[in-house]
Amino acid sequence: MASTEEDGGSVEEKENNNRKRTKSAVTVAWLTFYNIAMTAGWLVLAMTMMRFYIQKGTHKGLYKSIARTLKFFQTVALLEVVHCAIGIVRTSVIVTGVQVCSRIFMVWFITNSIKQIQNEESVILFLVVWTVTEITRYSFYTFNLLNHLPYFIKWARYNMFIVMYPIGVVGELMTVYAALPYVRKTGMLSTRLPNKYNVSFDYYYFLIIVMLSYIPLFPQLYFHMLRQRRKVLLGEIIVEKDE
């Protein structure tokens, strides 16, 4: 079913069109290009993962096969924080910043840095969840910018996260947990006193703090998405506090 959002008459639709008119043509062009590129990137990741699994019949080595593409597209997502900061998308810098930084942290400082955990099932778990989520999210933004949003994409964007978000978080937390013994054994990214800078840092305890920080931060992201869902799917008017 591919019903479109073109009936044009409703208040919601008019508000939507007004918002789009306030974006300059250059902004719309850039965001459209950005979202198409990101959709394509995550589609390539999905296809590479599926091909790997079909050919090898195992998830072992899968991370290595997609590492470069994943690092590239997830790092480019830092632009989303810039988009919010310069005001070309109406999203909170803090919400987007936490989301993007936690992903970049998972990719660069956990999975990429600790080879011993790259074959954990939990890595595949969050990779699959991220991939499905991002294909949906970027195609949602693209079709929305082009004023041809199929209802099933809108539905998927604002429903799938209900299960995908917690599953992704479980995958991430299990991966960090699996990394802890290696981090403790090797002392990686840690500095102990005495040293010439007189600074001590223990990555092992830092990771425990990161894991604990999911407790206050994740519900905020989740409730933000639930509010977005009510606003977009149910048309509720939500007065946002300054975030």
Ligand SMILES: CCCCCCCCCCCCC/C=C/C(=O)SCCNC(=O)CCNC(=O)[C@H](O)C(C)(C)COP(=O)(O)OP(=O)(O)OC[C@H]1O[C@@H](n2cnc3c(N)ncnc32)[C@H](O)[C@@H]1OP(=O)(O)O
């Ligand atoms: C140093 C280490 C720190 C570590 C800290 C750790 C703690 C972390 C705790 C939390 C961990 C989270 C881990 C994440 C796991 C996963 O991702 S699991 C997979 C499931 N994930 C999801 O479902 C992700 C859901 N999140 C999001 O979608 C976003 O990232 C969001 C920022 C949280 C919410 O999106 P938001 O943009 O606010 O909502 P929307 O409704 O989509 O958009 C609002 C308006 O902005 C416009 N817009 C946004 N981006 C774009 C764009 N790229 N192009 C065009 N337009 C865009 C959008 O159209 C909306 O505009 P209006 O229509 O005008 O309202």
